[in-house]
Amino acid sequence: MDRRCFRAPRGAARALGGGIAIDFLAPAWGYWVPGLGRSSERDWDVSGAHMAERCALFIIICLGETILVMGRTFSEGVPGVGAFAAFGLAFLTAAAMWWIYFRFGHHRAAKLIEETDNPGGVARWAYTYAHIPIVAGIILSAVGLEFLLAHPSDPASPGTAGALIGGPLVYLAGNLIFKGLISRRPPLSHLVGLALLAGLAGLAVMATPLTIMQLAAAVVAVLVFVAVWEWASLAEA
Numbered sequence: 001m002d003r004r005c006f007r008a009p010r011g012a013a014r015a016l017g018g019g020i021a022i023d024f025l026a027p028a029w030g031y032w033v034p035g036l037g038r039s040s041e042r043d044w045d046v047s048g049a050h051m052a053e054r055c056a057l058f059i060i061i062c063l064g065e066t067i068l069v070m071g072r073t074f075s076e077g078v079p080g081v082g083a084f085a086a087f088g089l090a091f092l093t094a095a096a097m098w099w100i101y102f103r104f105g106h107h108r109a110a111k112l113i114e115e116t117d118n119p120g121g122v123a124r125w126a127y128t129y130a131h132i133p134i135v136a137g138i139i140l141s142a143v144g145l146e147f148l149l150a151h152p153s154d155p156a157s158p159g160t161a162g163a164l165i166g167g168p169l170v171y172l173a174g175n176l177i178f179k180g181l182i183s184r185r186p187p188l189s190h191l192v193g194l195a196l197l198a199g200l201a202g203l204a205v206m207a208t209p210l211t212i213m214q215l216a217a218a219v220v221a222v223l224v225f226v227a228v229w230e231w232a233s234l235a236e237a
Contacts, residue, residue, distance in 0.1 A: 044120030047111035055127050058108050062135055064093050067140040072147040082213070086152035089216045090145040093168070096223035097138065100175055102228070109182045130178035137171025148216045155209040164215050165204065168223055169197045189233065193226035228233050
């Protein structure tokens with residue numbers, strides 16, 4: 001096959017990677033322009049309400065796409081008790097992710113960026129950079145949940161375990177950074193949840209191979225535990 005067939009896609013990928021790099025590095029460098037220098041975050045005219053709303057909508061879209069993947073994979077499988085149980089665990093995972101982000105994190109951040117005298121700074125760190133691992137965690141979780149729905153009774157391979165545990169772990173880490181930036185105090189519930197997921201990863205590697213279903217149930221339990229802990233602590237406060 002003529003190698004020239006691969007030049008356009010490879011060049012497009014490089015251009016896309018370069019564009020993404022510029023897009024995410026530009027705020028850190030103050031949108032530096034040769035001859036003009038860099039700007040200050042306090043100079044940026046940012047609408048706090050608009051920024052919070054757009055980022056929240058993007059998270060909803062990512063979670064919605066995850067549910068669509070779940071539904072498609074479930075519909076292509078063989079109906080049975082195991083399939084319905086796997087679908088229930090997958091849906092609970094998405095619901096717990098929604099709860100962790102929207103119950104307190106989104107509302108507190110939206111209020112902060114609307115009331116702060118430096119919305120540019122909040123937009124740069126909390127809404128530009130902290131949301132990268134949040135979105136990445138949702139995407140990786142979707143991969144793991146697709147494995148779960150396709151092969152619920154199979155042993156958890158390293159790749160499957162990495163997706164099932166790694167997605168929620170990255171997602172929790174992103175929420176930890178996000179909430180730490182807006183409240184100046186990282187939530188203890190998220191730190192404990194990350195430790196539990198790390199321990200679960202070690203168990204999946206060292207112990208007798210768990211089934212994908214067992215591993216998914218343990219991950220859901222950790223996410224619900226984190227969500228309930230945060231809800232109880234902040235409700236009491």
